[in-house]
Amino acid sequence: MTLYINTPLLRSQSNSVRLGKTVWLKMEGLQPSGSFKLRGISHACTWHMERGAKHFISSSGGNAGMAVAYCGRVLGLPVTVVVPESTSARARALIELEGASLVVHGKSWAEANAYAMSLLTEHTAFIHPFDDALLWEGHATLIDEVAQAGVRPGAVLLSVGGGGLLCGVLEGMTRNGWGDVPVVAVETEGAASYSASIAVGKPVSLPEITSIATSLGARSPCQQAVDWAKRHPIRSVVVSDAAAVAACLRLLDEHRVLVEPACGATLAALDHDISELNAAEDVLVVVCGGASSTVADLLAWQRT
Numbered sequence: 001m002t003l004y005i006n007t008p009l010l011r012s013q014s015n016s017v018r019l020g021k022t023v024w025l026k027m028e029g030l031q032p033s034g035s036f037k038l039r040g041i042s043h044a045c046t047w048h049m050e051r052g053a054k055h056f057i058s059s060s061g062g063n064a065g066m067a068v069a070y071c072g073r074v075l076g077l078p079v080t081v082v083v084p085e086s087t088s089a090r091a092r093a094l095i096e097l098e099g100a101s102l103v104v105h106g107k108s109w110a111e112a113n114a115y116a117m118s119l120l121t122e123h124t125a126f127i128h129p130f131d132d133a134l135l136w137e138g139h140a141t142l143i144d145e146v147a148q149a150g151v152r153p154g155a156v157l158l159s160v161g162g163g164g165l166l167c168g169v170l171e172g173m174t175r176n177g178w179g180d181v182p183v184v185a186v187e188t189e190g191a192a193s194y195s196a197s198i199a200v201g202k203p204v205s206l207p208e209i210t211s212i213a214t215s216l217g218a219r220s221p222c223q224q225a226v227d228w229a230k231r232h233p234i235r236s237v238v239v240s241d242a243a244a245v246a247a248c249l250r251l252l253d254e255h256r257v258l259v260e261p262a263c264g265a266t267l268a269a270l271d272h273d274i275s276e277l278n279a280a281e282d283v284l285v286v287v288c289g290g291a292s293s294t295v296a297d298l299l300a301w302q303r304t
């Protein structure tokens, strides 16, 4: 059973005219759980269920937790999502809307995660938000769909948090013969752990996350994401929160689709002077989505 959908690939007329090149948008925010995460997480959940898992556990209050909750409901297995007290009311409500048990524990994600780990038994599967080869294999299907549509872009843009999306997209690019196509990996200021890590060639940990793009807020990226930069052309770009929010509002006006700043960051990078983009005749933007921000949130951020 496939739990994710084959998302639309839009040729964005507004972006194409503005940039003087063809801009393709892969609309991952239209996945039923609100983000690309459903691809990899549904693959991991199905894999574990086939091997006897009776219960899924997540410690993500963001789009990963929502995707696990969605999978559990559709597969008919219970889900527990453990989140810290800082998790927003909206995120809690979205997880509960999918029928998952929400447990609020601790002040930080580390405390919530430790508690989630203590709940593991022989028949539970812990679903990591980004550092899992099963997730990457699932995320890779988004590139298969683009290749099947007959598109081979001159550059691929995407957002990086913990690097699961990056690893999956690169796996898909490699298996579709796109090994020479550069990737532009985008983060926001205050969440730029990938940029800091590839600069030194190993994962480094940020002391704190200060960006509003909380879905990019992994303090350190996974090892595999850092290793990819040694064998594939990857350009790291860091944009401001303000630019990310403005890009979300522009997408909303131009394409009538709401996404989080974590996704707006990549759309904002389209307007940066980046040699890999300048050299490309057509570019693929992974519109990763995100269900955590409302229009009111975007407008409030725009004012500050």
Ligand SMILES: *Cc1c(COP(=O)(O)O)cnc(C)c1O
Pocket: 035, 037, 062, 063, 064, 129, 130, 159, 160, 161, 162, 163, 164, 165, 166, 215, 216, 218, 260, 262, 263, 288, 289, 290, 291
């Ligand atoms: C999780 C997420 C990201 C970052 O993905 P990683 O796999 O952690 O790099 C970006 N945008 C959205 C909307 C997300 O949910």
